[in-house]
Amino acid sequence: MARHNLVPILSFLLLTLVTLQGTDALHFFKTEPEAVTRINSIHYEVTNNATGTLGGTRFTDKIGITYSKSILQLASEFNCRVFRQSKKSESKNVESIKMYVETMDGVAYTSNDEIHVSANYTADYSGDVKREITGVLYHEVTHIWQWNGNGNAPGGLIEGIADYVRLKAKYAQSHWVKPGGGDRWDQGYDVTARFLDYCNSIRNGFVVDLNTKMKNGYSDNFFVELLGKNVDQLWRDYKTKYDN
Numbered sequence: 001m002a003r004h005n006l007v008p009i010l011s012f013l014l015l016t017l018v019t020l021q022g023t024d025a026l027h028f029f030k031t032e033p034e035a036v037t038r039i040n041s042i043h044y045e046v047t048n049n050a051t052g053t054l055g056g057t058r059f060t061d062k063i064g065i066t067y068s069k070s071i072l073q074l075a076s077e078f079n080c081r082v083f084r085q086s087k088k089s090e091s092k093n094v095e096s097i098k099m100y101v102e103t104m105d106g107v108a109y110t111s112n113d114e115i116h117v118s119a120n121y122t123a124d125y126s127g128d129v130k131r132e133i134t135g136v137l138y139h140e141v142t143h144i145w146q147w148n149g150n151g152n153a154p155g156g157l158i159e160g161i162a163d164y165v166r167l168k169a170k171y172a173q174s175h176w177v178k179p180g181g182g183d184r185w186d187q188g189y190d191v192t193a194r195f196l197d198y199c200n201s202i203r204n205g206f207v208v209d210l211n212t213k214m215k216n217g218y219s220d221n222f223f224v225e226l227l228g229k230n231v232d233q234l235w236r237d238y239k240t241k242y243d244n
């Protein structure tokens with residue numbers, strides 16, 4: 001009996017293995033099983049509070065609740081990978097992530113593990129709105145997972161790290177500054193994201209270590225500790241490299 005059943009079982013296992021080999025998910029699962037279990041156990045909830053408006057309808061037609069939920073989960077997994085928060089002790093304790101589509105100004109904001117996305121922005125965005133909101137969600141989900149130096153880190157750095165994750169997820173917008181662009185290292189968003197990418201090119205793992213250090217506090221000296229130069233010198237080197 002047992003011998004009789006072995007062939008289909010082995011074929012199934014082989015097929016599963018071959019299928020999984022080609023996916024990034026397997027790599028993630030292999031390297032950080034604890035993180036996968038943790039991310040999977042989070043409760044994800046998406047509510048459209050703007051139904052009947054132009055943006056609320058466009059959200060339903062072009063993006064949708066199911067897709068948004070999957071992005072909240074994928075972006076959480078991506079954050080755990082980017083920040084290498086494989087163990088629970090290294091990571092924030094997040095039990096649920098909620099997202100609301102609302103009639104409001106601006107693009108989006110996050111507080112208390114709740115992401116608010118503007119229906120007005122969704123309505124007015126010209127171009128691939130699904131891709132754009134996906135990028136916005138990678139940015140906002142990062143705010144849930146990143147450390148903020150107990151509230152002492154510069155706001156521009158916090159926004160820069162969120163856009164750095166968006167950049168690494170390949171959802172940067174076409175109008176972002178090019179590498180070397182901007183006036184100050186802590187200008188925030190794309191400017192700081194590009195600068196952090198440069199810093200990470202000097203030493204791979206820099207952004208991971210910077211985020212880890214920001215768990216309990218913040219000091220500009222973290223740049224010296226991690227790269228051997230102060231942040232102003234690094235900014236000058238960066239501007240010189242791209243000659244602007």
Ligand SMILES: [Zn+2]
Pocket residue numbers: 139140143159162
């Ligand atoms: Zn932000």
